[in-house]
Amino acid sequence: MFDVDQWLEVFATLRQNKLRSLMTASGVFWGVLMLVLMIGFGNGLRLGVQRNMFGITTNTVYLWGQRTRVAYRGLAPGRQIRFSNRDVESLEQVAAIEALSPRIQLGGWHDGINVSHGTKTGNFGVTGDWPQLAVVESIVPLEGRFINDLDIEQRRKVTVIGEDVEKTLYGRRHAAVGSWLTIRGVPFRVVGIVRSQRPGEQGDRDNSTLHVPLSTFQSAFNSADKIGWFAAMARPDVDAAELEQQVRRVVMSLHTVAPSDEHAIGSFNAGKAFQRLTRLFAGVRAFMWFVSIATLCAGALGVSNIMLISVKERTREIGIRKALGATPASVVLLVLKESLALTSLAGYLGLVVGVALLQVAEPALSRTGGPLGPPYIDFSVALIASGVLLLVGLVSGVAPARHAANIRPVEALRSE
Numbered sequence: 001m002f003d004v005d006q007w008l009e010v011f012a013t014l015r016q017n018k019l020r021s022l023m024t025a026s027g028v029f030w031g032v033l034m035l036v037l038m039i040g041f042g043n044g045l046r047l048g049v050q051r052n053m054f055g056i057t058t059n060t061v062y063l064w065g066q067r068t069r070v071a072y073r074g075l076a077p078g079r080q081i082r083f084s085n086r087d088v089e090s091l092e093q094v095a096a097i098e099a100l101s102p103r104i105q106l107g108g109w110h111d112g113i114n115v116s117h118g119t120k121t122g123n124f125g126v127t128g129d130w131p132q133l134a135v136v137e138s139i140v141p142l143e144g145r146f147i148n149d150l151d152i153e154q155r156r157k158v159t160v161i162g163e164d165v166e167k168t169l170y171g172r173r174h175a176a177v178g179s180w181l182t183i184r185g186v187p188f189r190v191v192g193i194v195r196s197q198r199p200g201e202q203g204d205r206d207n208s209t210l211h212v213p214l215s216t217f218q219s220a221f222n223s224a225d226k227i228g229w230f231a232a233m234a235r236p237d238v239d240a241a242e243l244e245q246q247v248r249r250v251v252m253s254l255h256t257v258a259p260s261d262e263h264a265i266g267s268f269n270a271g272k273a274f275q276r277l278t279r280l281f282a283g284v285r286a287f288m289w290f291v292s293i294a295t296l297c298a299g300a301l302g303v304s305n306i307m308l309i310s311v312k313e314r315t316r317e318i319g320i321r322k323a324l325g326a327t328p329a330s331v332v333l334l335v336l337k338e339s340l341a342l343t344s345l346a347g348y349l350g351l352v353v354g355v356a357l358l359q360v361a362e363p364a365l366s367r368t369g370g371p372l373g374p375p376y377i378d379f380s381v382a383l384i385a386s387g388v389l390l391l392v393g394l395v396s397g398v399a400p401a402r403h404a405a406n407i408r409p410v411e412a413l414r415s416e
Contacts, residue, residue: 025346027299032347035292035385036354036377041361042288044375046281059098059236060136061244062268063251064229072258081255081264083227090250091230096238097247099132104217104228106184115210117169117181124165125209126183128217136231137196137206144177144192151213157220159183160192162207186220188212240271296388300343300395307339340394351385 065081088102105127106113112123133139134146146160159181161169166176176190188210196206217223234243248265251257257264355377362374 025303025342025349027302028296028343028346029299029350029353031292031295031299032350032385033354034295035288036351036381037357038288038292039285039381040354040358040375040377042281042284043377045284046277047374059234059238059240059243060270061232061234061240061247062229062270063232063247064266065255066264066266068257068261068264070258070261070264072261073256075256079264081251081257083230083251085225085227087227087230087251087254090254091232091247094232094243094246094250096235096243097232098235098238099135099233101130101133101136101231101233102214102227102229103130103133103231104128104214104223104226106221112208113183115165115169115181115183117179120169120171122165122168124162124168125205126217127209127211128214128223129211130214132233133211133231134194136233137198139206140195140197142193142195144190146192146194147211147213152215155216155219156213157186157188157216158191158213159188160194160211161190162209163193163195164204164207165210166193183210183212184221234271240269244269244272293388299346303339303343304395307342336394340390344390347385351382355382 063083065083068075068077068079068081071077083102088100091097091100105125107125111125113126114121115124115126129147130152131147131149134141139146142163144160147158150156151158161176161181169181170176170179176193179190180187181190182188194211196203198206212220214227218225230247232243232247234240244267248267249259251265252259252261255264358375358377362376
């Protein structure tokens with residue numbers, strides 16, 4: 001197998017038929033190149049989606065009130081479901097919840113409130129929160145602290161601000177914590193600065209938000225006991241889908257909502273979304289492998305046909321070899337080596353070019369915050385691709401090698 005002279009003869013044969021060898025190798029080259037690029041950019045797409053979900057725990061359920069569509073127990077449809085502190089008290093009794101974070105916001109979802117510090121004013125989001133929000137949404141403290149239980153109990157007029165709020169109102173570091181700012185005429189003391197781990201628009205909105213203790217928010221801004229929405233994180237031994245069902249049942253019971261009225265309570269299960277994405281990317285990856293291997297098989301068929309033509313052209317040469325004592329096994333080995341050399345060279349060239357293209361694209365995509373992250377290919381994929389190449393090379397040479405082994409010296413010497 002490692003006879004140097006025979007390998008030199010193999011490469012000499014390939015050089016003698018450069019155009020044919022090049023055209024034959026192109027199918028294998030494109031197959032491997034497609035495999036590398038599709039797997040690489042598929043991984044980049046998965047990273048981009050995961051990056052956009054970063055900062056949200058995958059076992060968290062979000063709930064908000066909507067309008068009922070079904071009449072129930074004498075109540076007409078069309079009622080607006082509004083959460084309150086009573087919902088918080090009931091949900092605190094659900095054993096499956098690891099962390100509960102009720103929230104309420106001034107204005108609408110995309111609307112801001114004017115916040116002032118000295119002579120500077122900015123328009124930011126203002127939310128009433130619980131301390132557990134830092135756990136549910138993985139908030140990173142930069143300075144000071146986040147809201148704590150004493151803030152809730154004593155209705156302290158304190159606030160935790162996003163880093164963009166600090167930049168706008170203070171302009172420099174180490175100036176915000178301990179200072180006072182004004183929200184709708186109510187003074188609040190800044191006790192911390194935080195940064196969101198979520199990218200894109202959601203991260204920008206988080207970094208431009210002021211967090212106020214929920215109890216303080218309700219009293220300072222005349223919100224009574226209103227709650228805007230909930231975030232509930234499941235315990236480690238509880239599935240997020242089960243938690244979603246439990247929480248929905250509790251809330252629907254409190255608000256006298258028909259069990260069949262799925263629209264009355266809106267919910268988002270981050271765990272379900274993550275699982276759907278995982279299954280989607282598994283399917284995309286399988287499809288990529290299927291397309292690439294199908295392309296490789298087409299290339300292998302082309303290699304086999306060309307090798308068969310090559311064997312027929314060299315019938316006289318093979319006959320002379322066998323007449324001089326060459327065994328059928330040595331002839332088979334020679335043909336297999338030619339097939340293996342052709343597919344391996346083309347395949348490894350496709351692998352190198354594909355990895356090089358991914359390396360060129362990686363810096364540009366790493367700087368963007370879009371849905372496509374930096375593409376890459378696992379070392380295991382390269383090893384699998386190498387194994388597939390060897391298999392393709394061997395399979396491509398089987399039929400031509402068998403044909404060469406069956407050539408009879410006498411008939412070969414008569415051929416023109």
